[in-house]
Amino acid sequence: MNMVEIKDLYANIGDKKILKGLNLELQEGKVHVIMGPNGAGKSTLSKAIVGHYDIEIENGSIVYKGEDITELEPEERALKGIFLSFQNPVEVPGVSNAYFLRTAVNAKRKYEGKEELNAAEFLRKAKETANFLGMKPELLNRSLNEGFSGGEKKRNETLQMLLLEPDFIILDEIDSGLDIDALRAVSEGINKLKDGKRTFLVITHYSRILDYIKPDVVHVLKDGKIVKTAGSELVEVLEKEGYAALGES
Amino acid sequence: MAQEEIDKAIAGDYKLGFEIDIEQDTVPPGLNEDVIRFISKKKDEPDWMTELRLKAYRKWLEMEEPHWANVEYEPIDYQAISYFSAPKQKPKSLDEVDPKILEAYEKLGIPLEEQKQLQGIAVDAVVDSVSVKTTYADELKKLGIIFCSISEAIRDYPELIKKYMFSVVPMNDNFYAALNSTVFTDGTFVYIPKGVRCPMELSTYFRINALNTGQFERTLIVADEGSYVSYNEGCSAPMRDDSQLHAAVVELVALKDAEIKYSTIQNWYPGDKDGKGGIYNFVTKRGLCLGENSKISWTQVETGSVITWKYPSCILKGDGSVGEFYSVAVTTLAQQADTGTKMIHLGKNTSSTIISKGISAMKGQNSYRGLVKIGKDAFGARNFSECDSLLIGSRCGAHTFPYLEDKSSHAKVEHEATTTKISEEQLFYLRQRGIDEENAVSMIVHGFCKDVFAHLPMEYAVEARSLLELTLEGSVG
Ligand SMILES: Nc1ncnc2c1ncn2[C@@H]1O[C@H](COP(=O)(O)OP(=O)(O)OP(=O)(O)O)[C@@H](O)[C@H]1O
Numbered sequence: 001m002n003m004v005e006i007k008d009l010y011a012n013i014g015d016k017k018i019l020k021g022l023n024l025e026l027q028e029g030k031v032h033v034i035m036g037p038n039g040a041g042k043s044t045l046s047k048a049i050v051g052h053y054d055i056e057i058e059n060g061s062i063v064y065k066g067e068d069i070t071e072l073e074p075e076e077r078a079l080k081g082i083f084l085s086f087q088n089p090v091e092v093p094g095v096s097n098a099y100f101l102r103t104a105v106n107a108k109r110k111y112e113g114k115e116e117l118n119a120a121e122f123l124r125k126a127k128e129t130a131n132f133l134g135m136k137p138e139l140l141n142r143s144l145n146e147g148f149s150g151g152e153k154k155r156n157e158t159l160q161m162l163l164l165e166p167d168f169i170i171l172d173e174i175d176s177g178l179d180i181d182a183l184r185a186v187s188e189g190i191n192k193l194k195d196g197k198r199t200f201l202v203i204t205h206y207s208r209i210l211d212y213i214k215p216d217v218v219h220v221l222k223d224g225k226i227v228k229t230a231g232s233e234l235v236e237v238l239e240k241e242g243y244a245a246l247g248e249s
Numbered sequence: 250m251a252q253e254e255i256d257k258a259i260a261g262d263y264k265l266g267f268e269i270d271i272e273q274d275t276v277p278p279g280l281n282e283d284v285i286r287f288i289s290k291k292k293d294e295p296d297w298m299t300e301l302r303l304k305a306y307r308k309w310l311e312m313e314e315p316h317w318a319n320v321e322y323e324p325i326d327y328q329a330i331s332y333f334s335a336p337k338q339k340p341k342s343l344d345e346v347d348p349k350i351l352e353a354y355e356k357l358g359i360p361l362e363e364q365k366q367l368q369g370i371a372v373d374a375v376v377d378s379v380s381v382k383t384t385y386a387d388e389l390k391k392l393g394i395i396f397c398s399i400s401e402a403i404r405d406y407p408e409l410i411k412k413y414m415f416s417v418v419p420m421n422d423n424f425y426a427a428l429n430s431t432v433f434t435d436g437t438f439v440y441i442p443k444g445v446r447c448p449m450e451l452s453t454y455f456r457i458n459a460l461n462t463g464q465f466e467r468t469l470i471v472a473d474e475g476s477y478v479s480y481n482e483g484c485s486a487p488m489r490d491d492s493q494l495h496a497a498v499v500e501l502v503a504l505k506d507a508e509i510k511y512s513t514i515q516n517w518y519p520g521d522k523d524g525k526g527g528i529y530n531f532v533t534k535r536g537l538c539l540g541e542n543s544k545i546s547w548t549q550v551e552t553g554s555v556i557t558w559k560y561p562s563c564i565l566k567g568d569g570s571v572g573e574f575y576s577v578a579v580t581t582l583a584q585q586a587d588t589g590t591k592m593i594h595l596g597k598n599t600s601s602t603i604i605s606k607g608i609s610a611m612k613g614q615n616s617y618r619g620l621v622k623i624g625k626d627a628f629g630a631r632n633f634s635e636c637d638s639l640l641i642g643s644r645c646g647a648h649t650f651p652y653l654e655d656k657s658s659h660a661k662v663e664h665e666a667t668t669t670k671i672s673e674e675q676l677f678y679l680r681q682r683g684i685d686e687e688n689a690v691s692m693i694v695h696g697f698c699k700d701v702f703a704h705l706p707m708e709y710a711v712e713a714r715s716l717l718e719l720t721l722e723g724s725v726g
């Protein structure tokens with residue numbers, strides 16, 4: 001069964017056409033990987049899915065769990081279970097990381113009709129999860145992402161994912177800039193959420209992370225379109241031959 | 250979000266812009282010696298007070314309106330303002346206060362009613378020029394605390410008034426202070442006797458109600474040796490087409506080992522999106538730490554008025570005295586604020602702290618002006634200043650003008666300043682995590698203000714938070 005169906009998507013940033021008739025189906029419970037050259041439109045696709053203000057959708061539809069979400073506010077999409085780990089998470093000075101995390105978790109719990117967590121309950125859970133990811137606990141008390149190293153930001157994205165337990169998880173280059181230990185920790189975090197129901201969309205340039213999270217389907221995005229879809233064996237071919245041979249057909 | 254949508258979303262948002270429908274006793278517009286005598290007579294003042302007013306008036310005539318602040322506005326016609334307005338029915342006892350006034354205060358959330366007094370706040374409420382009700386005065390009297398309108402104090406406590414009024418802000422201190430000294434109509438007087446810790450928060454609520462009137466209140470707080478008081482002031486005004494003038498003077502005097510904590514939530518009508526009808530708020534506030542180890546602390550949350558010109562200051566005369574200034578100033582719509590503080594270190598080992606947070610949105614312009622002056626005998630003086638600006642959107646502005654004059658060359662002075670912008674990217678990030686836009690903005694804004702809010706009395710911190718949310722509602726795209 002498909003959790004996500006993207007049909008004939010045309011999306012622009014300003015007057016620049018970036019996605020040009022993109023089609024993509026993501027199956028429930030599966031790990032999909034998107035690879036493709038720099039500037040092909042991978043981040044644009046992920047931003048279009050979460051409703052980023054830069055992206056203007058000219059044509060096409062994004063259907064999530066049977067509902068067209070292209071007109072929904074970003075927070076509605078988030079509350080319905082769509083999560084994006086950003087390629088470059090923004091810094092928010094003055095807002096404590098722990099306070100932010102709790103607000104986000106409680107917004108979701110409220111939406112789902114669950115009781116909100118109090119500060120103590122939440123902190124216990126957050127610390128436990130941070131510890132699992134090998135994060136320094138002091139990162140919880142700092143301002144959100146402010147002055148975090150590249151790797152710390154990526155771990156913090158993973159922490160949010162684990163606490164929010166979304167249904168559809170988009171990871172835009174979660175692996176870039178990570179050291180070996182961080183890569184393993186982040187991968188373990190991702191695997192922890194794999195339950196045969198959640199759908200993952202992993203955007204990456206390297207096969208390294210795919211040694212940890214086994215992909216089910218691999219797509220190649222080139223020049224604003226999906227130009228190839230295959231099984232995990234495609235990764236090896238791409239590593240060897242690059243993208244030149246694909247597309248422009 | 251497009252700019253027009255943002256503007257539409259915020260238009261007509263001033264929630265306190267209602268008018269109380271009561272009969273007013275108002276003098277015709279204009280200012281001359283007869284008007285001053287009339288006001289003084291209306292208030293049953295002794296001759297010495299009438300003479301002081303006339304003296305101030307003659308000084309005012311020779312002074313020029315200052316234009317150095319970083320604000321722009323249409324010239325004020327001082328002859329078009331009415332200098333006295335009072336509700337016609339004068340209340341003789343608490344029960345006789347016009348129910349419409351009580352209802353208005355109810356709307357403002359002012360705890361005038363008996364049941365609400367259980368919250369332990371003593372309130373003096375001033376509508377236009379007259380203090381209509383002072384609650385709790387009797388109970389305070391048992392401790393020797395005086396908490397009454399300034400008019401009553403002039404009649405009942407002339408010695409204290411003669412000794413302390415004009416002692417911190419001389420009548421010719423500046424143009425607006427001189428005008429206030431001439432026509433001040435009401436305000437609050439507080440005296441805390443030696444060694445007494447005032448057991449409750451004292452509050453005054455000011456409201457401009459009548460049309461084309463100015464409000465010129467004058468507040469004087471004297472904390473005798475070893476005493477403590479926390480005083481709060483709140484303000485609002487109905488929506489008008491014409492701007493109204495508010496020129497208040499506040500004087501604080503702290504004797505040896507005394508402490509005064511003065512908190513303000515200023516929410517005068519800010520005008521429409523072009524500033525039309527907003528209050529001109531030109532205020533002189535100054536505290537004198539007269540005795541050793543005395544302390545004066547100003548905390549202000551400024552969200553209203555179209556023009557604000559205000560520099561709560563401390564003169565640290567007593568050795569070891571402490572001055573503090575914590576401020577959040579918000580400018581949105583077409584508001585302009587030029588605010589800050591002066592810390593004048595005269596005594597030895599005096600110290601001061603300044604934390605100023607300016608928030609600008611839409612077309613708001615926020616200026617911080619701070620002066621730290623270290624006198625030549627102020628050995629061991631210390632100052633720490635932090636001055637942060639937060640910009641929401643791209644049409645607003647923030648400006649800082651810190652000045653330092655150090656004659657002692659022994660002082661330790663630190664200054665830090667930052668400017669942050671709430672970016673769409675930050676808001677989007679929070680929204681992607683399921684936090685809606687209003688909450689996302691208030692999270693960032695509260696994070697920015699928390700060091701100041703921490704200094705407000707609990708209840709006022711809650712009010713300040715929601716006021717801030719109200720003020721900034723819809724100002725972000
Ligand atoms: N705000 C913007 N203004 C103008 N062009 C933009 C903007 N954002 C992205 N683009 C352009 O859109 C194209 C697609 O960018 P996108 O970030 O989606 O690529 P990507 O596939 O994620 O690349 P990478 O692998 O380098 O992350 C690029 O040519 C990029 O320069």
Ligand SMILES: [Mg+2]
Pocket residue numbers: 042043044087172
């Ligand atoms: Mg990218």
